[in-house]
Amino acid sequence: MPVVEKTRLLGFLEERSQQDWLRALEEIGPSIHPVEREATRIWFAFWPLDLRKALAESPDAKEIARLMDLEGNWRLEEQIDSSLSFLYGAHYWARVKKTILEEPDAASPSLAETIRSVARKVAAAERVEEALVLGIAAVGLMMLRQVGHEALERAKSSAATPPLLERDPAKVLARRERKSGDGLFTFLKGVNRKWDVRWDERRADGVIRALNGQDIAMAGADTGADYRHLDYRRPAGPVPVECRVGSCGYCWIGVLAGRENLSPMSSFERERLRYFGYDTVNSPEDANPLVRLACQAQCQGDVTLAISPWNGELDRRHDEGRKKLGTA
Numbered sequence: 001m002p003v004v005e006k007t008r009l010l011g012f013l014e015e016r017s018q019q020d021w022l023r024a025l026e027e028i029g030p031s032i033h034p035v036e037r038e039a040t041r042i043w044f045a046f047w048p049l050d051l052r053k054a055l056a057e058s059p060d061a062k063e064i065a066r067l068m069d070l071e072g073n074w075r076l077e078e079q080i081d082s083s084l085s086f087l088y089g090a091h092y093w094a095r096v097k098k099t100i101l102e103e104p105d106a107a108s109p110s111l112a113e114t115i116r117s118v119a120r121k122v123a124a125a126e127r128v129e130e131a132l133v134l135g136i137a138a139v140g141l142m143m144l145r146q147v148g149h150e151a152l153e154r155a156k157s158s159a160a161t162p163p164l165l166e167r168d169p170a171k172v173l174a175r176r177e178r179k180s181g182d183g184l185f186t187f188l189k190g191v192n193r194k195w196d197v198r199w200d201e202r203r204a205d206g207v208i209r210a211l212n213g214q215d216i217a218m219a220g221a222d223t224g225a226d227y228r229h230l231d232y233r234r235p236a237g238p239v240p241v242e243c244r245v246g247s248c249g250y251c252w253i254g255v256l257a258g259r260e261n262l263s264p265m266s267s268f269e270r271e272r273l274r275y276f277g278y279d280t281v282n283s284p285e286d287a288n289p290l291v292r293l294a295c296q297a298q299c300q301g302d303v304t305l306a307i308s309p310w311n312g313e314l315d316r317r318h319d320e321g322r323k324k325l326g327t328a
Contacts, residue, residue: 006149007104009114013145016111018049021142022280024111028138031116033131035169038290039087039306040135042254044142045281045291046308047076047083052146054314065312071250072233072240072310077147079309082161086202086256086306088169089136090160095122096133096140097156104149115141132169163202175201176257176304180209195261198304199238208238213263216294216305217241217251231309239294239307249276249313251294254306259288261301269296277314 006014016024025041032040051074058064065074076083084090099121108114116130119137123130144152165172180196193212197219200206210219220237233240233250242248246269255262264287272293273279282289294305 009100009104009107010144010149012107012114013111013141016145018280020111021049024115025138025281027112028115028134031131032135033088033129033169035088035165035172036132036135038254038256040089040138041281041290042256042306043084043087043139045254045278046306047142047146048277048280048314049142049146050277050280051312051314052076068312068314069249070310070312072231072308074310074312076143077151080143080147080151080155081158083309084136084139085160085162085164086200087136087139088165088172089133089139090164091167092122092126092128092133092136093140093160094157095126096136097143097152099125100140100144101149101153101156111141165202172201178302180302195299196302197299198302199307201256201304206238210299212300213298215296215298216253216262216303217244218295219299220294233311239305240311241295244295246272246293246296249278249293249311252276252278252291252308252311253294253297254291254308255288255297256304256306258301258303259290261299261303262288262292263296263298263300264288265292266296269293272296275315276312 021044025044029037054064054068055061073079081093084093089096096118099118106117108117115134115138118141119130119134122133122137126133180194194209195212197208197210197216198206199208199220208220208223210216217237217239220239221241223237225237227234227238231240239253240250242250249272252273269292270279273282273291278291282291
């Protein structure tokens with residue numbers, strides 16, 4: 001098999017740490033369209049660079065995955081077109097890949113400007129505003145960084161895996177902001193009030209109902225439905241679950257809309273997210289951050305979610321695994 005020479009762009013991206021990427025997201029964040037702003041950061045939380053590096057740097061990827069207790073599908077190269085379908089910018093995914101791959105030597109002085117450069121070209125080609133494709137441009141560059149040039153080239157012409165969000169971003173935002181109703185006298189129901197939990201806003205059946213104060217994981221279990229046809233980790237409801245008390249890490253979610261409608265994060269939940277390594281995009285000062293544990297987040301209003309396709313113990317098990325495999 002011929003050796004493929006590393007492109008200048010990929011070399012530039014490989015020199016950037018996870019913190020560099022997060023700083024770039026902070027820089028471009030205000031310019032990303034509201035329909036995409038939270039989703040972009042959630043995608044980066046679901047696919048942290050540190051996970052990729054842990055697997056790539058180990059001489060035994062299967063063993064390091066076992067030591068990190070990885071469950072679900074953590075292989076991004078198998079989900080190039082499906083991992084980002086919950087982003088609005090997925091509509092322009094084929095163009096993003098094409099733009100990145102056709103200019104292998106295009107790297108700007110900063111990571112943020114490199115992302116903006118890709119977004120400008122995609123926006124011009126698709127005749128849309130740059131804000132709508134800025135987030136998916138960042139995802140595209142991180143995808144190249146993690147899966148490599150050859151894997152992205154093989155998926156160059158394919159579109160994002162359907163279903164996708166509506167084409168009209170205003171309608172997407174309006175649906176996220178729409179309030180659920182329990183009838184004319186809902187204000188009298190008090191603790192019996194129910195809220196909409198949109199666990200997949202792309203599906204007609206992607207909504208469950210949660211009692212006021214009920215955690216998201218338990219609300220899903222109350223449906224009595226089995227979702228293992230979607231993911232073997234979902235035997236009781238649309239959210240993956242095992243322990244229901246914050247010990248397993250199965251039920252981590254990203255909150256696309258309605259963060260303020262969940263109970264404030266407790267010190268226990270914050271510690272568990274840190275333990276699992278899920279808190280990369282969360283702010284320590286934010287009482288209602290983007291990434292939560294569904295078994296700890298109680299509903300006090302409507303919310304819209306994205307669900308991670310994998311779970312594990314990144315930080316502690318990664319360090320232990322490296323020592324066991326002699327790579328520390």
